[in-house]
Amino acid sequence: MQKLNTAAQMRLMDQTAMHGQYAIAPAVLMENAGHAVVTHAETAVHGWQGKDVVILCGKGNNGGDGFVIARHLLNRGARVYVYVLGTVESYSPEARAHLHTLQELADEETCLIDYFAPSDKAWDRLYRRLSSSQVVIDAILGTGFHGTLRMPVSRIVNMVNEVAASGTLRVIAVDIPTGVNADTGDVSGSGDEEAAGPVFADMTVTFGVWKRGLLLYPGRTCSGVVVCDDIGMPRPLLTGREDDGAYMLEESDISEVLAPRSPDSHKGTHGTVAIVTGSSDMAGAALMAARGALRSGAGKLFLRVPARTAPYCIGRQAEAMVRGVGTGDHFTAADAAEIIEESRNWSVLAMGPGMGKQEDTRMFLKEVIAHTSCPLVLDADALNLLAGERDFIAPYGGRIIMTPHLAEFSRLSGLPLADIKKDCIAAAKQFVREWQVTLVLKGAPTVIVSPRTLHAYVNPGGNAGMACGGMGDILTGMVAALAVHDGMTSLTTAACAAVWLHSAAGDICHDTYGSYGFLPMEVADAVPRVITRLEDSRPLPVLQRPLVTEA
Numbered sequence: 001m002q003k004l005n006t007a008a009q010m011r012l013m014d015q016t017a018m019h020g021q022y023a024i025a026p027a028v029l030m031e032n033a034g035h036a037v038v039t040h041a042e043t044a045v046h047g048w049q050g051k052d053v054v055i056l057c058g059k060g061n062n063g064g065d066g067f068v069i070a071r072h073l074l075n076r077g078a079r080v081y082v083y084v085l086g087t088v089e090s091y092s093p094e095a096r097a098h099l100h101t102l103q104e105l106a107d108e109e110t111c112l113i114d115y116f117a118p119s120d121k122a123w124d125r126l127y128r129r130l131s132s133s134q135v136v137i138d139a140i141l142g143t144g145f146h147g148t149l150r151m152p153v154s155r156i157v158n159m160v161n162e163v164a165a166s167g168t169l170r171v172i173a174v175d176i177p178t179g180v181n182a183d184t185g186d187v188s189g190s191g192d193e194e195a196a197g198p199v200f201a202d203m204t205v206t207f208g209v210w211k212r213g214l215l216l217y218p219g220r221t222c223s224g225v226v227v228c229d230d231i232g233m234p235r236p237l238l239t240g241r242e243d244d245g246a247y248m249l250e251e252s253d254i255s256e257v258l259a260p261r262s263p264d265s266h267k268g269t270h271g272t273v274a275i276v277t278g279s280s281d282m283a284g285a286a287l288m289a290a291r292g293a294l295r296s297g298a299g300k301l302f303l304r305v306p307a308r309t310a311p312y313c314i315g316r317q318a319e320a321m322v323r324g325v326g327t328g329d330h331f332t333a334a335d336a337a338e339i340i341e342e343s344r345n346w347s348v349l350a351m352g353p354g355m356g357k358q359e360d361t362r363m364f365l366k367e368v369i370a371h372t373s374c375p376l377v378l379d380a381d382a383l384n385l386l387a388g389e390r391d392f393i394a395p396y397g398g399r400i401i402m403t404p405h406l407a408e409f410s411r412l413s414g415l416p417l418a419d420i421k422k423d424c425i426a427a428a429k430q431f432v433r434e435w436q437v438t439l440v441l442k443g444a445p446t447v448i449v450s451p452r453t454l455h456a457y458v459n460p461g462g463n464a465g466m467a468c469g470g471m472g473d474i475l476t477g478m479v480a481a482l483a484v485h486d487g488m489t490s491l492t493t494a495a496c497a498a499v500w501l502h503s504a505a506g507d508i509c510h511d512t513y514g515s516y517g518f519l520p521m522e523v524a525d526a527v528p529r530v531i532t533r534l535e536d537s538r539p540l541p542v543l544q545r546p547l548v549t550e551a
């Protein structure tokens with residue numbers, strides 16, 4: 001699991017490393033940062049020897065990294081053209097020291113330093129320099145960026161993007177591309193066509209730990225391939241938990257929590273999953289949720305649908321035990337007692353996909369939530385029906401997982417869609433603080449938040465081929481099956497595992513079909529292969545350990 005930090009958390013990390021107990025000299029961290037960029041980017045640019053490299057150095061410490069980069073590139077045989085956007089006095093002591101060293105190396109031939117002062121001539125010179133170079137290093141702004149890019153940075157960035165679009169210039173970003181908000185992934189110019197956009201990099205070498213903006217869209221689109229280098233930060237700072245933590249899920253996190261099946265297990269060991277959902281014209285949603293659960297290892301599966309939906313479901317998924325409830329084409333309050341009674345034998349209950357939005361279905365839903373005791377997975381129409389029902393839900397939140405996509409989340413929470421998109425991690429955490437549920441905010445990427453710790457887990461996988469009706473229904477069944485998977489330590493752990501497996505199965509389908517036309521059922525059918533891959537990759541039998549520390 002990789003930490004995903006905000007700019008403020010990075011500042012604190014830097015402060016603790018340099019001025020706290022560890023007392024690392026600031027120039028050393030900057031040295032390590034610059035050296036890391038040169039080393040990691042070497043393969044991406046097919047070697048530095050003989051390359052012409054433009055290094056754009058802003059007036060903060062990101063620019064300071066640029067001075068270090070220039071020195072190391074000279075040693076590797078490149079010619080460097082360093083554009084300095086700050087004044088010598090304005091730099092931090094460590095950046096100034098590195099600039100001083102570089103000045104000693106300036107020879108007008110292999111190392112040219114230009115204190116950039118905008119003028120027609122200067123712009124023209126920069127454009128020609130970019131056009132005749134093979135690589136540009138974006139050391140303009142790092143985690144200190146906020147708001148919208150201002151002159152002269154805005155024009156420089158536009159120029160870099162324009163020349164890079166011609167295809168001959170590789171763009172390497174230092175720490176984060178200039179113009180990407182490290183906390184949110186929002187970028188300069190979003191929503192304002194007049195404003196300058198961010199740098200679009202081929203590669204970003206980031207320092208210490210990942211910044212959230214490198215993983216969240218649209219920032220992720222600007223970052224290219226991301227490499228994280230620890231630059232010698234003390235280990236406790238790299239791995240310690242943060243108060244407002246966010247973490248990126250990785251394959252090893254999931255393989256460690258999915259316990260191998262015990263050879264003498266039986267169907268009762270693997271959980272009795274109930275899916276209570278569907279309505280007259282949405283039988284498919286119920287069937288897809290059922291398939292998601294079965295392909296994720298549910299021991300037994302009960303499917304309960306409205307009476308008139310049952311004929312479309314019976315026999316379509318032979319493994320599911322299907323029955324119609326009531327008399328109509330959607331659930332009504334009168335159907336609740338039967339489900340509540342049956343739930344005594346169920347390990348988990350999922351509701352919502354294709355359930356419809358009738359008022360009497362809302363009554364049914366609230367009755368079932370209030371009078372059952374097993375974990376509940378609520379998706380799709382169940383969430384639409386519960387919009388604004390925070391006070392009703394919160395007391396039951398400890399056993400509820402909600403899996404909204406962004407539009408459902410907007411309806412449910414009352415937050416405008418644009419605000420959610422601007423900072424989805426903050427929106428998800430705020431919601432969980434109030435509603436007290438485990439939240440799976442689906443999208444690209446999907447964010448899971450634990451109600452106990454308020455930590456956010458971000459799943460980087462999946463692909464645009466998964467943007468297809470029914471994909472979420474599969475996930476609903478998967479979350480339910482994993483919630484009662486042998487050895488899961490919390491609903492948050494189960495939700496993380498389900499989301500990761502779902503996206504990895506989607507990525508297998510992408511490998512086969514590309515971005516178009518693979519089906520939700522095919523994603524479900526790929527899940528066992530993902531689980532097998534995880535089992536095969538395990539070096540040794542592992543002891544169960546919690547993915548999510550809930551203490």
Ligand SMILES: NC(=O)C1=CN([C@@H]2O[C@H](COP(=O)(O)OP(=O)(O)OC[C@H]3O[C@@H](n4cnc5c(N)ncnc54)[C@H](O)[C@@H]3O)[C@@H](O)[C@H]2O)[C@@H](O)CC1
Binds near residue numbers: 029059065142145
């Ligand atoms: N010890 C440290 O602090 C280390 C920091 N490092 C580097 O330092 C960077 C952070 O340095 P800083 O905090 O100095 O921040 P930056 O270098 O990102 O830049 C801050 C400057 O940018 C200006 N600025 C902010 N928004 C702007 C906008 N919209 N348009 C134009 N100018 C804008 C600010 O006024 C400020 O002068 C990191 O990203 C990393 O590259 C590395 O050297 C590793 C060690």
Ligand SMILES: Nc1ncnc2c1ncn2[C@@H]1O[C@H](COP(=O)(O)OP(=O)(O)O)[C@@H](O)[C@H]1O
Binds near residue numbers: 405463468473503
């Ligand atoms: N571009 C994408 N990248 C990654 N995952 C995606 C992408 N588009 C969709 N998905 C995933 O597919 C699923 C779609 O769910 P949802 O919108 O609820 O579909 P439906 O309601 O039609 O079943 C979510 O898990 C989402 O994260």
Ligand SMILES: [K+]
Binds near residue numbers: 062141
């Ligand atoms: K940068």
